[in-house]
Amino acid sequence: MNVNQSVPPVPSFGQPQPVYPGYHQSSYGGQSGSTAPTIPYGAYNGPVPGYQQTPPQGMSRAPPSSGAPPASTAQAPCGQAAYGQFGQGDVQNGPSSTVQMQRLPGSQPFGSPLAPVGNQPAVLQPYGPPLTSAQVTAQLSGMQISGAVAPAPPSSGLGYGPPTSLASASGSFPNSGLYGSYPQGQAPPLSQAQGHPGIQTSQRSAPSQASGFTPPASGGPRLPSMTGPLLPGQSFGGPSVSQPNHVSSPPPQALPPGTQMTGPLGPLPPMHSPQQSGYQPQQNGSFGPARGPQPNYGSPYPAAPTFGSQSGPQPLPPKRLDPDAIPSPIQVIEDDRNNRGTEPFVTGVRGQVPPLVTTNFLVKDQGNASPRYIRCTSYNIPCTSDMAKQAQVPLAAVIKPLASLPPEEASPYVVDHGESGPLRCNRCKAYMCPFMQFIEGGRRFQCCFCSCINDVPPQYFQHLDHTGKRVDAYDRPELSLGSYEFLATVDYCKNNKFPSPPAFIFMIDVSYNAIRTGLVRLLCEELKSLLDFLPREGGAEESAIRVGFVTYNKVLHFYNVKSSLAQPQMMVVSDVADMFVPLLDGFLVNINESRAVITSLLDQIPEMFADTRETETVFVPVIQAGMEALKAAECAGKLFLFHTSLPIAEAPGKLKNRDDRKLINTDKEKTLFQPQTGAYQTLAKECVAQGCCVDLFLFPNQYVDVATLSVVPQLTGGSVYKYACFQVENDQERFLSDLRRDVQKVVGFDAVMRVRTSTGIRAVDFFGAFYMSNTTDVELAGLDGDKTVTVEFKHDDRLNEESGALLQCALLYTSCAGQRRLRIHNLALNCCTQLADLYRNCETDTLINYMAKFAYRGVLNSPVKAVRDTLITQCAQILACYRKNCASPSSAGQLILPECMKLLPVYLNCVLKSDVLQPGAEITTDDRAYVRQLVTSMDVAETNVFFYPRLLPLTKSPIESTTEPPAVRASEERLSNGDMYLLENGLNLFLWVGASVQQGVVQSLFSVSSFSQITSGLSVLPVLDNPLSKKVRGLIDSLRAQRSRYMKLIVVKQEDKLEMLFKHFLVEDKSLSGGASYVDFLCHMHKEIRQLLS
């Protein structure tokens, strides 16, 4: 049986799945034959003979229910047909799209079916001929028609504005060639399809075999293939159904319905449900009615655990879908590790999908930027915007320009072109890179981004070899590597002056709270030694960074620590309404020269304020002071702000407590994420202009309005750290560890990042911690190796398969030694005319990174429910498009997921249940704002573990084993009460102790005699000299070392009240706040997809 589904190692993309080789080949082979790529799909098809039957059922129902025939299949053909006709002629297309549109009216029919689904038009369009605006409207009106027999020609894709349609139309042409083969063959059916798409699909689907994938476009319609098997999903559909264990299993047909819950697998229950007894109730409840719009989903959560409830009520517990049957993140990660962790990833080939972020691998730069610098949602971009819209797969790159590299990999070479500066294209200003084409014997080069032909300056001239390559290509990093740096000339500097070395200013809250908790004393003590570890450039003896100190409560105290002074001088500025810097000389000093004075100062600060009664603080004036100080010193730099409370003192940026949990789930919820006043943004802008980056360490006892306070760090490329209810004894290690790392990490200052692309796509949107004053330049007052910028691209023209698509990310920054540099990352991507290629080269982790950031930004402006709905819809569209265009035909009741995206539902569900999008009762407004802010600049690895925590069993593997134990899925079902587990998500770290753990284990780990004696909430394990203790502590250390923030350990005992906290991170389970379990969500997703398809 297919049971294996989950088990089978998932081959990496291109490769065929060993397990199922047989299937697809047969089915697809012929068809796909024309295009090489098809082969890989083979892997997917799960062969599920059993299924085939089911499909029919689903099918049968489908028609009635939706009324609309499954558009997808039908359409596809149409599109093809259409292409066949025009396509080629139009290939050149670019401009002429409109024209094309007009021609095509014929295809309209498709549109109608889709209509029901709001967004989908995208899907349709590609197939359908372009619509004229008139048509569009017609379609809209005709939506309902869908079901109706082929609506009159007039109706066409809904939703689309004419312009879009144009684009898509043009985009589609290229495909025509490919499709050509197909469509024609099928042509006849197609024609019918047009008329009544729905019908056709249903008919066809039934018979289909499981051949893995059909090529995308054609796939849908081609009945034969898909039915039974699910692609990636093999795990899904096939298996679950077939498995005897599962509830669903019993009646093969029934399965699907039964599975409904599981959703993923099966056929559509809803339709049947009424008829079939067993399952019905559930189905009805959940899916059946929902059909069109599911009322429950999305919004519903708050009230009742939407999903949970649905599934919960299920009368038939035994029939639950087996969680093992659905795609397992653990399995995917394991497989990738095993398959790709051994060989270095060589970047020479365009469009290669790198190993997952969870895999350890080395990178060899052979012309493209390492995935440590850039990861993309897809490495194969649709050639046209039509395709892109149809697929709904966001095209985005997650860029971490200053990512730190493992010691084995060399950091980018620095290229010095002397006074002339880096060589650039005269027109688009792209920097010299390996993709530039040298012509005319090397006297000129053609820009790979804009095609402009430039002269090669004499000093840069070099002969070409017989392949047209410069003889010196391998001697020059900028001609042979994906990532390198240029030394910038004075033209690249502010005010045409080379920058001075940056400065760090430590700004310490000394109000009552800060003193009382011991924070100030701890911090001052730490700074004394920490200042010796300021970031240095390369082999520099000492850091060039100067330091300064400010303390504050509702007034500011500046310190003169000039080396010539016998004792430090404190200068109080109380005029917080109109901040200024009271001193110039002696504020920013070299640490070594002024060490004695600084030490004396740090000794005295805790004493001076020991008796303070001042409870009020200011905030904006503090940052302003730091920024002004940098301005006065004419340098960039970073402020380290240690702050405890809501700034309520009379001063600019004064805040009031506006925390109001009643706003949750209302349209005003977004205000909780928005800053209270505009003063913070204004200030941030000034900071950016000065290259003043702000890192904020918060130590709140209560609401501090993180949403507002984090505005400046957020816009200046800084970080926010939050230690709620800070107490030295409990939080010292975490804080100091974060502080050390934050102070020591290498930072670039006063940076501007620009992403250039080759013609056809364009960077349109940016996510991260930075500021943009125009639409292209990402300005970062500071940028460190942890900060990531996610960039979204859109088509503005069609792409060319041959030349692919190029990205060049150029980061102009000032190094920590004050050197002005340009770091360049280049990446070449493939372009495709078949959607299957897109789906085959996607990276779900990156996709989630993008979607999370997109959603987290969305909550600023839209109701959270709307944001959630958008995510769900988009996800459904992505999968539906795949199903329709790429999967082999199968029953509509079958959930078929692309191999590369089979984790999309589970991960997306994690995003949806995250604290920001679905807050639990215990989550504070500040925590939500904090997390929202954190995620904004996370890289792919961080979002991956943040949304799907790692759960490691401690005693399963032999004690001697030195490697990390294999993780288990984040679900309570996976916990054995005789074991202990570590759970981490990059921010939190739990040690869960099962109630029946062996006493010996308890003894050797906690040094107490029984489970009951373990202190719940313990944050430090005793240091004991036994193998288990050493191993566990070692493991904890190694987990911490992998993350950019120190994770404080919390020991949680089974059945203890702290366990609730822990369970919050078991993301495959239903959450208390109403988040759906994985299984439920998968069902829901399936339903959404089916709706889209019908």
Added chain:
Amino acid sequence: MATYLEFIQQNEERDGVRFSWNVWPSSRLEATRMVVPLACLLTPLKERPDLPPVQYEPVLCSRPTCKAVLNPLCQVDYRAKLWACNFCFQRNQFPPAYGGISEVNQPAELMPQFSTIEYMIQRGAQSPLIFLYVVDTCLEEDDLQALKESLQMSLSLLPPDALVGLITFGRMVQVHELSCEGISKSYVFRGTKDLTAKQIQDMLGLTKPAMPMQQARPVQPQEHPCASTRFLQPVHKIDMNLTDLLGELQRDPWPVTQGKRPLRSTGVALSIAVGLLEGTFPNTGARIMLFTGGPPTQGPGMVVGDELKIPIRSWHDIEKDNARFMKKATKHYEMLANRTAANGHCIDIYACALDQTGLLEMKCCANLTGGYMVMGDSFNTSLFKQTFQRIFTKDFNGDFRMAFGATLDIKTSRELKIAGAIGPCVSLNVKGPCVSENELGVGGTSQWKICGLDPTSTLGIYFEVVNQHNAPIPQGGRGAIQFVTHYQHSSTQRRIRVTTIARNWADVQSQLRHIEAAFDQEAAAVLMARLGVFRAESEEGPDVLRWLDRQLIRLCQKFGQYNKEDPTSFRLSDSFSLYPQTIAQWRKAGYQDMPEYENFKHLLQAPLDDAQEILQARFPMPRYINTEHGGSQARFLLSKVNPSQTHNNLYAWGQETGAPILTDDVSLQVFMDHLKKLAVSSAC
């Protein structure tokens, strides 16, 4: 009786009073015809080594509008234990303590030789003297060093329990906290922003907002005194600290680019000093000592911009109303001066620079509060160093020669009313029966506040005779005036000095010679000069000159002996012979209220040893220039001495024709010639 000269001298030594006329014309009409008004120079704290203060309080007339102090001129009924006020004729009962009074057992205040008497008041808390240094750091290195040394030295001269404070300024203003160990603290203010007293006190943490939380309450009582004294500490406690602090003072660190003046926030610094004292020690003797080395160049009170290419305003600019910042700056300093005066504090200005420092705008600070204004070339000169030292000299009792927060209250007998006062004082706006409607100087009041004074501080007090011509005063009648001065002695005691004087009335027609003989020409010259200067504040320079001249001519006409139209016949009696000369000097000095000018002439004409002696006696220390004929420094001399005859022919009367003349004025001979001619002319 001795000569009037002796009489005048005696009176001055005993009472510190010199009248222009020592016999008073008996009616208003006659008095106005005397040209020089009835007025006196009063030195309230005239040093009287022979006058120990009495240890009790004065007895006052019970009439609420009078409240004159019992004095030797009062008629006393020893039996009934009654006394009659000699000003309002109210009969008053002696207080019980005077029960044993009799002809042979008189209290001091009834004895004629105690026309001036000082009472010591035991009531009220004593507060220490306060010295707040306001130091410009935009100085040349040498200057700053010299100033620092002077300041450090001064700490040893201060009374040990006096409170000292330090404010430094340049581009910013720093208020230094003096009580800190291990770290020196200061509060810093922007030099460009005018702050209200309230803001300043808030920012210095001097005002404790009503703390809603009870936790703060127990602390408050201790905290408040701390807060107010953080910036002002007893010298004996922090002199080491402050010496170090002064030693570490650096020049203003902010860069001054070529072609710019340093940014000097004098206006804000003074404002903060005033606000600081206002909030902490109102109505306590305090001296703000401003040391500056250049003009204020930013913020409120700025006198000139920081662009060197735009020179500081000249007289030319001022006359043409072309001095951009002057009005605003003057207003700022006036506002400060008034506040300071209201608080009973005084401001000294020590301005040492080769160029102007904006004293014109700031002058009211010293003038209204009784502070010193000292101008020198550099802090590194003996002029400054010794002047500064001399402020802290002590008298025969070992007390500092300074007093604070004085109010001067004047009572007159009915025939007289008070027209006003000219001197380092401000009006307290106390109307009363003896206040004249016609103002001369600061009038409309019978009380003035003098925030800072020393034994030489002298006010000109102007009176008006209000007796009508048709109501003659009985022969031998005397008019009386009482000066009551409350002040804080440098030993921090409150004291009251009472001076009661009387002069004879005389009928001008029958007794002109008497009146003429009792003319004190020196006093008159000074009093007229003060009037001239006072008028110059509000009137055009030439008008004032003309007024002075006319007054002189009228005086000569009145008292000279001459034949009409015959200048050669002109004679003045001895008592008038010097007056015109002095006036001639004053004409030149014009509008500057700088008493030392009057001395230059004498100084420079004296031999060197005389010069040294004079240098020691004068305050402020005069600028001493040793030169010789034709030497480059001779220009200082030439501008002050009687101009040489050779310039005579270039001179045009009244200066209207404006021939370029190097010296300030005409020679005395020419002046006298003209004066005589005009005095005898009937056209005048």
